[in-house]
Amino acid sequence: DTAVSQTPKYLVTQMGNDKSIKCEQNLGHDTMYWYKQDSKKFLKIMFSYNNKELIINETVPNRFSPKSPDKAHLNLHINSLELGDSAVYFCASSRYRQTDTQYFGPGTRLTVL
Amino acid sequence: DQQVKQNSPSLSVQEGRISILNCDYTNSMFDYFLWYKKYPAEGPTFLISISSIKDKNEDGRFTVFLNKSAKHLSLHIVPSQPGDSAVYFCAARAFQGAQKLVFGQGTRLTINP
Numbered sequence: 001d002t003a004v005s006q007t008p009k010y011l012v013t014q015m016g017n018d019k020s021i022k023c024e025q026n027l028g029h030d031t032m033y034w035y036k037q038d039s040k041k042f043l044k045i046m047f048s049y050n051n052k053e054l055i056i057n058e059t060v061p062n063r064f065s066p067k068s069p070d071k072a073h074l075n076l077h078i079n080s081l082e083l084g085d086s087a088v089y090f091c092a093s094s095r096y097r098q099t100d101t102q103y104f105g106p107g108t109r110l111t112v113l
Numbered sequence: 114d115q116q117v118k119q120n121s122p123s124l125s126v127q128e129g130r131i132s133i134l135n136c137d138y139t140n141s142m143f144d145y146f147l148w149y150k151k152y153p154a155e156g157p158t159f160l161i162s163i164s165s166i167k168d169k170n171e172d173g174r175f176t177v178f179l180n181k182s183a184k185h186l187s188l189h190i191v192p193s194q195p196g197d198s199a200v201y202f203c204a205a206r207a208f209q210g211a212q213k214l215v216f217g218q219g220t221r222l223t224i225n226p
Contacts, residue, residue, distance in 0.1 A: 043216035090156055099212035104156025
């Protein structure tokens with residue numbers, strides 16, 4: 001059983017397009033996250049949701065919009081894709097206030113041409 | 114401004130010897146430190162952690178050391194095994210309105226038979 005799953009695994013698209021990445025966790029966790037691993041390999045948090053409520057919103061362009069339809073899902077929608085958005089995006093989840101032990105999905109490699 | 118840094122992008126160690134991975138941080142408000150391990154095409158998985166009130170934590174072959182005055186932590190793996198070959202991420206927990214993890218850029222460890 002996959003604990004945290006992401007779809008798609010790979011995404012290749014043209015500049016200016018809009019795309020979504022989906023994330024689902026079956027661990028019963030209350031908190032979910034999106035991270036971006038950039039070209040320098042740092043994993044940087046973008047957003048965090050707790051029970052569908054946004055609790056962390058780092059300095060991310062407003063072209064990125066997370067959507068949490070329920071506490072098991074946190075999708076990431078990106079408008080007007082730019083070359084610099086090319087990266088690996090990881091979804092993660094944890095129990096509320098147990099930020100240290102996060103469970104990560106396998107990642108989505110986004111390539112913007 | 115990267116608050117957590119792993120200055121060695123890669124490390125190669127012979128099987129059976131000790132592997133030492135290093136991590137430096139700049140924010141004295143970090144209260145908890147973690148190591149995550151990542152295999153190719155998978156998300157990071159939690160390995161071991163240490164509270165800022167301790168200077169050592171051991172779990173089997175893995176030991177994490179924390180030197181707060183130097184703002185430095187290290188992960189020791191002994192003896193190293195081929196299955197330890199992976200990318201290791203150092204992370205630190207901060208509370209800035211909400212809890213979040215700040216990750217380093219990872220060190221790729223290769224264990225040679």
